[in-house]
Amino acid sequence: MTTFHALGLSEALLRAVESEGYTDATPVQELSIPPLLKGRDVLGVAQTGTGKTAAFALPVLQIMDRNRPQGKRHIRALILSPTRELAAQIDERFAAYSEHMDLRHRVIFGGVNQNPQVRALQKGLDILVATPGRLLDLIGQGHIDLGKVEFFVLDEADRMLDMGFIRDIQKVLKLLPARRQNLLFSATMPKSIATLAGSFLNNAVMVDVSPKEMTVDRIEQKIMFLRKADKRRLLVQLIKEERVKCGIVFTRTKHGANRLVKQLDQSNIAAAAIHGNKSQGARTKALAGFKNGSIPILVATDIASRGIDVDGITHVFNYDLPNEPESYVHRIGRTARAGRSGIAYAFCDDSESGYLVGIQQLIGKEIPVESSHPFHFVGAIPKPGQKAGKVKTGGGSNGRQNNRNTKSQSGGQSRNRSPSRNKNRSKTDGKPSNTSNSANRRNRSRGQNQGRQNRRDSNR
Numbered sequence: 075m076t077t078f079h080a081l082g083l084s085e086a087l088l089r090a091v092e093s094e095g096y097t098d099a100t101p102v103q104e105l106s107i108p109p110l111l112k113g114r115d116v117l118g119v120a121q122t123g124t125g126k127t128a129a130f131a132l133p134v135l136q137i138m139d140r141n142r143p144q145g146k147r148h149i150r151a152l153i154l155s156p157t158r159e160l161a162a163q164i165d166e167r168f169a170a171y172s173e174h175m176d177l178r179h180r181v182i183f184g185g186v187n188q189n190p191q192v193r194a195l196q197k198g199l200d201i202l203v204a205t206p207g208r209l210l211d212l213i214g215q216g217h218i219d220l221g222k223v224e225f226f227v228l229d230e231a232d233r234m235l236d237m238g239f240i241r242d243i244q245k246v247l248k249l250l251p252a253r254r255q256n257l258l259f260s261a262t263m264p265k266s267i268a269t270l271a272g273s274f275l276n277n278a279v280m281v282d283v284s285p286k287e288m289t290v291d292r293i294e295q296k297i298m299f300l301r302k303a304d305k306r307r308l309l310v311q312l313i314k315e316e317r318v319k320c321g322i323v324f325t326r327t328k329h330g331a332n333r334l335v336k337q338l339d340q341s342n343i344a345a346a347a348i349h350g351n352k353s354q355g356a357r358t359k360a361l362a363g364f365k366n367g368s369i370p371i372l373v374a375t376d377i378a379s380r381g382i383d384v385d386g387i388t389h390v391f392n393y394d395l396p397n398e399p400e401s402y403v404h405r406i407g408r409t410a411r412a413g414r415s416g417i418a419y420a421f422c423d424d425s426e427s428g429y430l431v432g433i434q435q436l437i438g439k440e441i442p443v444e445s446s447h448p449f450h451f452v453g454a455i456p457k458p459g460q461k462a463g464k465v466k467t468g469g470g471s472n473g474r475q476n477n478r479n480t481k482s483q484s485g486g487q488s489r490n491r492s493p494s495r496n497k498n499r500s501k502t503d504g505k506p507s508n509t510s511n512s513a514n515r516r517n518r519s520r521g522q523n524q525g526r527q528n529r530r531d532s533n534r
Contacts, residue, residue: 076104082111084136086174091132094170100125105281107133113255115278117271121261121404124283126229130257135168136223138200139175147198149218151225154246155205156233157353158183163228163383168530177201183209185354192217204314206234206242213249220249226274230261231267240270246312263402267317268422272376294417297430299442302423304449306334310341311447312360312391313371320364321389322382323373326403330394331373338371346372348382359462376401382408392420397464399436418446424454425464432462466488 076099078091091097099107102120105482110116110133143150146209155161165181167444172179173266179201182191188208191276195202195217202218212218214335226247234243260267271278272320302307305438322486325331327347334450338345346360366383374382376396389407396402402420409416420441422430 079105082142083107083132084139085096086139087132087136087171090171090173092225101283102126102283103129104131106421107176109279110134110255110257111136114259115256117259117274117278118259119263120259120281120283121260121406121407124407126259127164128171130227131164131171132168134227135172135175135177138177142176147200147437148222149199149202150223151201151227152220152223152250153201153203153227153235154209155203156230156237156239158185158205159348159357160230161203168203179203182208182212183342184211186205188212196485205530206239210242210245220246221251223250223254225255225257226250227257227259229259231258231270232262232264235266235270243270249398261404275307293409294415294418295406295441296444296446297422297424298378298416298444298450299421299454300447300449300451301454301495301508302425304451305421305423308336308421308447308449309391309393310338310343313343316389318386319367319370320389321371321391322408323371323391323393323398324395325373325375326396328375331375334373334393343371344369345373347373349375376405382410387417390416390418392418395420395422395426395433397429399432399462402433403437404453407410422454424451427456428460428463431456435462488529
């Protein structure tokens, strides 16, 4: 292990890091800090929980503290984050690491009154942490000038693109000065991220902490096969038997998170939900209660979870398996932080076995099966040779035919006799018209665009 002292950090930063209880650097910090201190751009593949905030915050603070300009403060470092919670966490880290420095920082995001943010901007800032929506809003109102930014950090870039922020990012890039130091961190590196990185990084140093390496030995993993209807009962049983005082439960949907919180409350388990549809006040209150221990269980969706950085989490429950294998690695990384141990349970019903196959292919090993629980269901176990991805239900073509027959009988007439459908048939071979196909494509496109817009709005 490499110590922070060996990385060439200043005395002020070493004191701050030590007061936070850290002495040894994580792999992403060890690989990122030296080139950043030399002024190089860095492209990092690392997830939340690897110590990447310190990997970019420490060198940025050191260079800024060493070269402080005279006169009124102006924004010299811009950190762009996809969610409010993650932006707030990053700002908290800057506060801790700059404790012995004369540098002023602020976080801005949507969902709250902008006036306090505007007043802080008017007083002058050195470091600005922001979500794209509120940043562009305040730029448009004339409250923010990015013309003197020396450091630009794009964090959680894959989540940024997934949430539809690519155009916002491009707008911000056009407002930055040509001469600056750039940092991009992403949990994954698909082609879209590589393309984005190539558009503004200059001769960047590549730092890769792969997902496989992040399923650390300190995390005990268990997979439990069961019917979907039994998930809630098993979760309640585990929470009570293991006396969980700091655990996080991941659901796939916002509605599922809200429903589960109500069900846990009925079982006398205090819990709170955190997701994109919650107001910022509710999200902040839930996270604060989770951190101070008054709320032992936090139920979260993947998007909201990016800002959950709590060292004391002992249990992670994958109530719903994620459809993106990388999200599993990110989820279980919420526990076993700061040298502690932790346990990650994964519930798998018969519709999720394909997701499990993809997860195990990514991490390069099979997750140990816990079959001694009372709800064990062999029908949820992946079949030999099963492919990764969503499991189709409904019995295949025979199931579809049965569904059609049922609808025909209940409706009093067969589907082919529907006058409205016959109107959309072309005159040749009974195929749908090109006009109908085009309309369907346009409708699908509008639906996809609306989905991206909803994700952006929920995190402005």
